[in-house]
Each structure stands twice: as structure tokens, then as C-alpha cells.
Amino acid sequence: MAAIPIPHDFWPQCGYRLMGRDAAGCLLVTDDFLRSLLVRPELAPMAQSCPAEVALHERLLAHPRDGIGPADLAGLKDADAADNYGVWLRFRDRLLAQPTLEASYLALFQGDGVDVPPVFVQQLTQLLVRHALGDAATPMEARVGEMLFRAQKVSVLEDGAVMAADDETVDRQALSAGFGTVGELLRQSGIPTRSVDLDVLAEGNADEYWGRSEYFDLVVSLNHGQPALEALCRVLERWVTHFLGVRVRIQVAREIEDEHWVWHVGLDAQASGVLNDLYTGQEVGEDRMKRLLCLFRLEFAEPSAMLADIAGRPVYLAMAMDEHQRLKLKPQNLLLNLPLARRS
Numbered sequence: 001m002a003a004i005p006i007p008h009d010f011w012p013q014c015g016y017r018l019m020g021r022d023a024a025g026c027l028l029v030t031d032d033f034l035r036s037l038l039v040r041p042e043l044a045p046m047a048q049s050c051p052a053e054v055a056l057h058e059r060l061l062a063h064p065r066d067g068i069g070p071a072d073l074a075g076l077k078d079a080d081a082a083d084n085y086g087v088w089l090r091f092r093d094r095l096l097a098q099p100t101l102e103a104s105y106l107a108l109f110q111g112d113g114v115d116v117p118p119v120f121v122q123q124l125t126q127l128l129v130r131h132a133l134g135d136a137a138t139p140m141e142a143r144v145g146e147m148l149f150r151a152q153k154v155s156v157l158e159d160g161a162v163m164a165a166d167d168e169t170v171d172r173q174a175l176s177a178g179f180g181t182v183g184e185l186l187r188q189s190g191i192p193t194r195s196v197d198l199d200v201l202a203e204g205n206a207d208e209y210w211g212r213s214e215y216f217d218l219v220v221s222l223n224h225g226q227p228a229l230e231a232l233c234r235v236l237e238r239w240v241t242h243f244l245g246v247r248v249r250i251q252v253a254r255e256i257e258d259e260h261w262v263w264h265v266g267l268d269a270q271a272s273g274v275l276n277d278l279y280t281g282q283e284v285g286e287d288r289m290k291r292l293l294c295l296f297r298l299e300f301a302e303p304s305a306m307l308a309d310i311a312g313r314p315v316y317l318a319m320a321m322d323e324h325q326r327l328k329l330k331p332q333n334l335l336l337n338l339p340l341a342r343r344s
Contacts, residue, residue, distance in 0.1 A: 007135030010142045010213040014123065016130045019101065027101035027131055034064035034092060042084045050077040056085065065096065091116045101127065102243060109332045125149035125331060132242040133235065139209035140231040143201050143218055147232065148239070150216060152327040154293065162223050162293065165198055166216040167326055173197070173217075203227075222293055224252060229294060236296075236317075236334060243335050247301035252294060256316050263315045265298075265337045267329050270320035292320045293327065298338075307339040315339065 009017070015036050020028030037043070038060055045054045052075040059066060068089055076082040094116060098104040105124050108114050114121060126149045133145055151167040201209060201218040209218060220228040233250040240248050256278070264279060266272025274292055277284050296317035303312040315338060321327045 008137075008142075008210045009135070010137070010210060011126060011130055013214055014126045014130060016127055019127065019131075022100060026099075026103075027127065028099075029095045029101060029104075031064050034095075035061055037088065037092075038064065043081075043088060049081070052076055053078060053081050064092070087117060091120050106243070106332075106335060109336060122149045128242075129235070129239065129331075132238045138231065139206040140201065140220070140227050141235055142213060143209055143220055144228050144232040145235050146216060147327070147329050148235070148331040152321075154222070154321045154325045154327050160223070161221060163200070163219050164222050164228075164327065165219045169198070169216050201228075224254070224294075233296065236331075239331060240334055240338070244338070244340065246305045246340070248298050249301065250296050250298045250317070253297040253316070254295070256295060258314070258316075260313065261316065262310045262313050263339050265315060265317050265333055267317055267319040267331070267333060268327065269330065270322050271318035272333070274320055275316065275318050287323075288320075291322065292318060294319055305341055307341055310339055311341075 015033050018030055018033040018036055020030050022028055038057065043057065045057050049057075056068070056072060056076070060068070068085070073082040073085055076085070094108065095101070095104045098107055101124065105128055108116065108121065108124075129145045129148050133141060137145070146166065147164070152164040153167045153170045155163045155165075157163065198217055198219045199205065199208070201220050212218070220226075222228055229252050233252065236250050237248055240246065261279065264275045266275050270288075270291060274284055274288055298315040298317055300306050300312075306312070317334075319327060319329060
């Protein structure tokens with residue numbers, strides 16, 4: 001008898017348990033979630049905060065959907081605090097303008113472009129990845145899920161191993177004293193005078209992930225045949241299905257040998273540029289090709305969900321690091337650029 005997976009509440013600080021649900025399973029913004037944003041250091045009053053700032057904060061904690069006008073912000077003595085509240089209010093209004101968090105997320109990337117700070121986009125992405133994965137994700141799925149909302153530092157070791165670690169964690173640990181070394185791991189990460197000691201997530205230590213999911217301190221191998229890439233395929237499948245309501249199958253691909261290549265989506269800015277150039281027959285330099293980390297092949301379970309003239313054809317995906325060996329995925333690309341027959 002197969003073992004029943006035990007649900008794990010990973011990334012508990014992201015606010016997932018504060019969200020509501022609608023009948024279709026989409027996330028709803030609650031007052032408690034808005035309050036959790038108000039207690040961020042950028043907004044929480046300090047000892048020197050003026051009475052008007054303290055009163056505004058208390059007012060919003062009590063009624064986080066209250067309308068706040070320019071006069072309310074003008075009464076704050078600290079201009080930086082007023083600016084921070086203005087940013088928060090714009091973000092709040094963007095969230096409340098749509099019926100669900102999913103709709104708010106998609107709306108961020110439409111129109112004139114994203115007008116909220118990256119940290120808020122990152123939090124929304126984390127919430128939505130958490131929701132798409134549910135409570136039965138494997139440790140590897142949860143770890144590669146981090147890649148959708150946190151940049152990775154990539155190292156290609158002398159033996160050909162391609163290792164990905166959380167970019168922010170690498171920088172933080174490299175600047176801290178007293179850390180050991182794991183040999184050549186991340187030796188080419190752009191921090192030549194420091195060593196970084198991070199554990200590699202593997203089958204033998206997989207369950208350790210649950211107790212340290214908030215630390216973002218586990219390294220994964222992005223080599224073909226390793227579990228991380230397969231897990232990433234499963235995560236991206238769920239991401240697409242949750243948002244778009246279509247079932248897709250994503251597999252790792254070695255190369256694109258397709259005389260009828262008709263559609264592609266880059267999972268990041270670097271990969272988009274490489275795929276566009278390859279598709280149009282332009283020369284792609286060796287350095288750019290070396291930075292291409294993986295190709296994927298996406299197929300729709302129901303070809304009728306695709307544009308009629310290319311129904312049944314595969315969609316090629318790719319991800320690539322930049323010249324600083326940084327991988328920054330843009331998961332919204334999959335939601336906005338697939339060849340759907342219709343969009344809700």
C-alpha cells in the first residue's frame with residue numbers, strides 16, 4: 001500500500017493561512033492579510049513617529065480598507081513614512097480592485113506595467129505558488145517552487161554539476177564571518193574571496209526542508225536527470241492549470257529539433273532573448289548559449305484549448321542565467337504568453 005503523504009505548512013510566514021477562498025478555489029484578500037502588510041518595518045511606527053502617523057497606523061489596523069486621502073498623508077511629518085504609506089495604499093487598492101488574488105496578480109502585468117515594488121510582487125507570487133502546490137507538495141517541489149519568486153545564484157562546477165542556491169542567501173552568508181566551505185560549490189558565483197557553506201537537497205535529507213523552508217538555504221542540482229528539473233516541470237504544470245484551467249504536460253528537452261517550431265515562451269528575460277533569436281535564425285553567441293540552463297517541451301492535454309492554427313503543436317520553454325550567473329524566473333510569462341484559444 002502506498003504511503004499517504006503528510007501535509008506540511010511550508011513558508012508559514014508568507015501569509016497563506018490568512019487568505020480566504022472562493023467557491024472556485026481562488027484566493028481572497030482578507031483584512032487580516034492586509035494587517036500583516038501593515039506591520040512590516042517600512043510601515044510600523046517607531047518611537048520618534050509623529051502622533052498623526054501613529055493614529056493613521058492604528059486606524060488602518062482597525063479598518064485596513066479605509067479610504068485614505070492626500071490630506072491624511074500630508075499630515076505626516078516624516079516624508080519617507082508618507083511615501084511608504086502611499087506605496088502601500090496603491091498596492092492595497094490594486095489588490096482590492098479585483099475579485100481574487102489570482103486576478104490581481106495577472107492585472108499587475110497588464111496595461112502600463114508593474115507599478116508596485118518588487119517585494120510585493122514577490123510576496124504575491126509566493127502566495128500563489130504556495131496555493132498551487134497545496135499541502136501535499138514534495139520537499140523538492142517546494143524547493144524549486146522558490147525559484148518562481150526568489151532569484152538563484154548558479155554555479156557550474158568543474159565536474160559539470162550545475163548547482164542553484166538562493167541568491168540572497170548566498171550574498172548574506174558570504175558577508176558573514178565564521179562560515180566553512182563546501183569546496184567548489186558556488187566557487188564561480190562571483191564572490192571569489194568568500195566561501196559559502198550550504199547543504200544540497202537530496203533524497204537522503206529531503207525531510208529537512210520542512211523545518212527550514214523559511215531559510216531558503218538549500219542548494220539543488222539543475223543537471224538533466226536530477227530530481228530538481230523534474231520537480232520544476234510538475235510545479236509549472238500546476239501553476240498553469242491553477243491560473244488558466246488547462247492541463248499541460250511539461251518535460252525536459254535536450255534540444256529543439258523541430259522543423260515546425262511555431263511557439264515558444266522564455267521563462268526569464270535571458271531565455272526569451274535566446275529563443276527569439278534562435279527562432280528568427282539569428283546567430284546566438286557561444287556565451288549566451290552556455291548560459292542556457294534548460295529547455296522544456298510543453299504539450300496541452302486538450303489541443304482544442306490552443307489557437308486553432310497551431311493546435312497539437314508543442315510549445316518550447318527555456319530558462320537561462322545572466323552574465324552574473326543569476327537566474328530570475330518570470331512565472332507570469334507562462335500565464336500571459338501561451339497560445340490559448342480563449343482567455344478568461
